Amino acid sequence: MAFLDTAQSIYHKFSAEPARNRYFYLLIAPIIYIAAYICIYIPIRFLYRISLHPLASIPGPKSQLISDTAQRYYWWYQAENGNFSNILEQWHQKYGPIFRFSGNEVHIKDIDNFNQLYKIGTKWPKSKFFYDHPWTGESMIAEMDTNISTLRRTAYHPYFSRQSVRKLHTLIEAKIDRFLDRLSQFEKSDSVVNISRGFSCLTCDIITTYSFDACTDSIDHPTFSPRHLIALEETSGTTGYHLLFPSVLHGSVWLFKNVLGFSAAKKLSSSIADILEFEDLCADAALKQKRRWLATGGEATSMFTPVFEDDIKKGRKAATDEQLRQDSLLIVMAGMETTSQALSITFFNLIRYPDVMELLLKEIKTIMPEISSRPTQDQLDQLPLLRACFKESIRCNPPLKSPMSRDTPAPGTEFFGYKIPTGTRIMHTMKLFHTDPAVFPDPQKWDPYRWLAPGANVKELDNNLLSFSRGSRACIGSDLAWAEASFTIAKLLRRFEISYSDDFRAERMESVGTMVITLRGSLTVKLKERAG
Ligand code: HEM
Incomplete structure (x- = not known):
């Protein structure tokens, strides 16, 4: 209820504003939101991911941790050009059998590890x-x-x-x-x-x-x-x-x-x-x-x-x-x-x-x-x-x-x-x-x-x-x-x-x-x- 009251009072204040101000707010609000997302949220999340995140110690290219959407787009682009597995291979050669693929993902190249996760009766569910x-x-x-x-x-x-x-x-x-x-x-x-x-x-x-x-x-x-x-x-x-x-x-x-x-x-x-x-x-x-x-x-x-x-x-x-x-x-x-x-x-x-x-x-x-x-x-x-x-x-x-x-x-x-x-x-x-x-x-x-x-x-x-x-x-x-x-x-x-x-x-x-x-x-x- 408190939330509804607050929303109502914001709405009333907004409606009472002259039309010119209302258009200004409508235009400026999304810009402020996007700017805050890019300039504050993404850098803070990036810092968290490379320092305090539980996967922080796992090696891997840091650029993968900046933006999930950009990272997925990158992989999609590489895959459409047939380079997907080549890049993964290069990174395994650089980082070893395990590297951090994104904020919450790791990529592994080890057949025993694969067999452990995919064996019959496995407790590891699909993503x-x-x-x-x-x-x-x-x-x-x-x-x-x-x-x-x-x-x-x-x-x-x-x-x-x-x-x-x-x-x-x-x-x-x-x-x-x-x-x-x-x-x-x-x-x-x-x-x-x-x-x-x-x-x-x-x-x-x-x-x-x-x-x-x-x-x-x-x-x-x-x-x-x-x-x-x-x-x-x-x-x-x-x-x-x-x-x-x-x-x-x-x-x-x-x-x-x-x-x-x-x-x-x-x-x-x-x-x-x-x-x-x-x-x-x-x-x-x-x-x-x-x-x-x-x-x-x-x-x-x-x-x-x-x-x-x-x-x-x-x-x-x-x-x-x-x-x-x-x-x-x-x-x-x-x-x-x-x-x-x-x-x-x-x-x-x-x-x-x-x-x-x-x-x-x-x-x-x-x-x-x-x-x-x-x-x-x-x-x-x-x-x-x-x-x-x-x-x-x-x-x-x-x-x-x-x-x-x-x-x-x-x-x-x-x-x-x-x-x-x-x-x-x-x-x-x-x-x-x-x-x-x-x-x-x-x-x-x-x-x-x-x-x-x-x-x-x-x-x-x-x-x-x-x-x-x-x-x-x-x-x-x-x-x-x-x-x-x-x-x-x-x-x-x-x-x-x-x-x-x-x-x-x-x-x-x-x-x-x-x-x-x-x-x-x-x-x-x-x-x-x-x-x-
Ligand atoms: C060379 C031929 C084929 C290859 C290499 C192949 C490969 C695969 C792979 C890798 C999966 C697992 C996908 C995943 O877990 O995401 C899969 C699942 C499946 N395949 Fe095939 N497949 C082939 C032919 C067939 C044929 C002929 C059928 C018959 C209808 C079929 C029906 C299925 C079904 C229904 C699943 C889902 C199984 C599940 O839900 O657990 N596949 N296939």
Whole structure:
């Protein structure tokens, strides 16, 4: 009440002022506020951060501690130009295995430390800040509570387990066969193929058919450019905006969805409208499954059935409709570009290193003597060079670009002799482990033989390969990704000779982006059907 009285008396005093004074105050107040923020608050906070803050003794570049917004902008800019991990690497070389990344964040490069924080049953929760995205903030990937996230993940796990994925080979092969027939059409008309987009169409059709029993038929698009994929490409640079300006992104999406509506969104930005439409398509498919499940009294089962109702035995609550919408979008998005990019990188390198391509083809022919031979997953699993090529591609281009981050649980801890208080964000960047020359000599080179060389310490290499993350929050789709990739590589290479298109430039395969890895451009190729 006292506050209301004070506010009222300020308001009355303000209203009693002549109009000229009122405009003056209205103009001057924000200027005074901004000046005080810049000249008083920021310097005092900076002094506190470098002297009295509990992380003050941890080394690191002091400039990172001046302004959080400027610091985030700096990282966003560097990431968009592909320099993110290079700068982190330089700072680790200068400051050691741990440095202070910002006011309340430290960055660590130490695989044992990573394994400690990411092990199964870890008490280290994810940092909300990184996952608070309008499209997936309610999905399971953004669930901070480790116990709840485990319950949510286990609901979907039966659909992604190794055994379930093995049963999927008919679906996967049918889509790949259709994809290869489409490639054959390009070949007959002597056209260049944007095969990166082709891979995205393929993975999109597989995951939507599997999740929703409703295919987007992306493979059938004449140039592999359906609207939702182009929109995702066009807006890929915005994946990091929510770290820079969280409220702006939330506000704009809310405005489009609830006030301006779809038609206004379309006029302002056709890409955003296309993404909203795709989001609705995925969400509606999952909600339709729920309606069918309710209508059949629980008879009709699907991937999302386990989350439609409470699981009293396990203590899991039914997903809300919003969680269901976002989980469905997450599964499609997480399953699409990641695998498709791994395929682009693999073929980019196979064409670049024809000797490897030749040996891989020889290996594939051992289980596919004819172009029409139908390999099994077990047979593909037994091809060492095939597995090594895939691993090497996801080592060079791990799809998660930003650091992964965990919050220090109570009562705090100690790392490398420094006290780490509760709530400190601990960040690790997988690319740094993947390019550590002590583990992966000549790390920038795509070299599948490093996994196969006699005497290679594969256990250590695997320990440092974090593309699917690790522990209780690791990727649930890794087996599906391998199944899609192994069938596609084997069948495509067995059927077609493949070369770069005349206008292709290797720079297009450089990875850029803040959150999720994006390639600068697409892999474009020419194809020729093999005679036999
Ligand atoms: C090469 C392919 C793939 C790579 C490298 C990859 C990588 C990852 C990584 C690093 C994470 C952890 C992200 C984080 O904690 O922030 C993750 C999570 C996830 N991935 Fe994948 N992924 C791939 C393919 C797939 C596929 C095919 C699916 C299938 C739908 C999938 C579904 C998911 C889901 C649902 C999550 C969230 C798990 C959770 O909430 O705990 N991913 N993936």
